[in-house]
Amino acid sequence: MSILGACGTVAGELVRFSRLCYDRHLVGAAGGNLSARIPGSDAFLVTATGVSLRDVALENLLVIDSSGKVLEGPEGARPSKETSFHLAIYEVRPDVSAIIHVHPTYATVFAVQRRLIPAITISAQLKLKQGKLIAAAAPGSAELRDRVAESVKASPPDTSIFLLTSHGMLAVGRTFSEAFDCAELAEDTAKIACLAEMSAPSRHPLAGPMRVVDLTALLNERIQCYPTDPPFAKSWHVDFAEHGVYVSKLQMGAHSGTHVDAPLHFLGGGFPDVAEFSLQKLLGVTICLQRLKNPGEDLTVADLEGADILPGDIVLFHTGWDLRAGSPAFFEGEWPGLQPALVEELIRRGVKAVGGDIASADSPAAIAAGAPAHKLAGRAGMPIFEALVNLDQVAGRRFFFMGLPLKLEGGEASPIRAVALLPDLDSAINSSLKG
Helix, strand or coil: CCCHHHHHHHHHHHHHHHHHHCCCCCCCCCCEEEEEECCCCCCCCCCCCCCCCHHCCHCEEECCCCCCEEEEEECCECCCCCCCHHHHHHCCCCCCCEEEHHHHHHHHHHHHHCCCCCCCHHHHHHEEEEEECCCCCCCHHHHHHHHHHHHHHCCCCCEEEEEEECCCCCECCCHHHHHHHHHHHHHHHHHHHHHHHCCCCCCCCCCCCEEEEEECCCCCCCCCCCCCCCCCEEEEEECHHHCCCCEEEECCCCCCCCEEEECCCHHCCCCCHHHHCHHCCCCEEEHHHHHHCCCCCEHHHHHCCCCCCCCCCCEEECCHHHHHCHHHHHCCCCCCEEEEHHHHHHHHHHCCCECCCCCCCCCCHHHHHHCCCHHHHHHHCCCCEECCCCCCCCCCEEEEEEEEECCCCCEEEEEEEEEEEEECCCHHHHHHHHH
């Protein structure tokens, strides 16, 4: 008897749930794929490429080994191009015997936004076990296989749902019934969450009463400047006692205190100065990620894990380095910098500006190596905000940020007044009670 003939129950379940996925609108056209571990063997069942889940039948299923080699199936048929990540899941999750990969509309909305599905219902809170978001990679690629395996392996053992960035959803289980129930719950929850967000009052950070958080360091003679930069100094050009009016004179470097760097800083002529920045790049919806670091620890791509970053966002990092602000320690030791791979990932995600409470976007070692973070951001036209303070007050939040420089022609940098605008919940609650 053939392998397929010997596993009729599992094969029949694969066919039934393939068609259910299509009928319940978890997938359309020829998208999606299912697979199963064949009990008592080292072989697997998988749907064929180009076959709609609507048309899956016993006659077009394939039996493959753990390397993806076809052992049985219709002549000329090929396994789904995503077979490699199915096999990778079976390897890292021995408890899994059924895998469903589909592209349901509402769950994919969150996958496109690089967000997990909000568990806003009681059922979701009790039963929806989501794993780490799987980063985007080309369908059928070894890179996607490796990213799926990494996310599945790193997630708790009871995890049953995984979103693939811009690429739908994976559901895993001991049986197809178990995996399918999880997939339906995830899609129903995603639909409710989408409709709830659409019907809710505006989520824009400027909607309603606002609270202002000053993210700017105080400028005075005690401000710490980069060791090779000119110190800050203020003197009276016109004295009140003598002339009845004060007029001050400021002497300082463009990087004094809280400031923004322009591409001109490390890339030279031909690249924009601070006056050439579009104002839209210097203000907007912002997310602040709290990633506390010790001296010598850079910010890495791993620090974006689970972050709700959307195209057009400004991303700020609170590392705790601002505790040194106003003391010589601010520019001593190895402050955290942005690793080049992190900057590249932010650019890929459509982030328009980056910054934090750090002394510089490049650590001292990275500056000595040519300041790669500054150069990558500069070539992408991204402003870099440095030496921000009070980010602990906005960490983990979305808010409206403004970091406006002087309109300084030829300026490679400029001090800024940086502020965060957040919804004032106390005022909103009081207004609601009065209403």
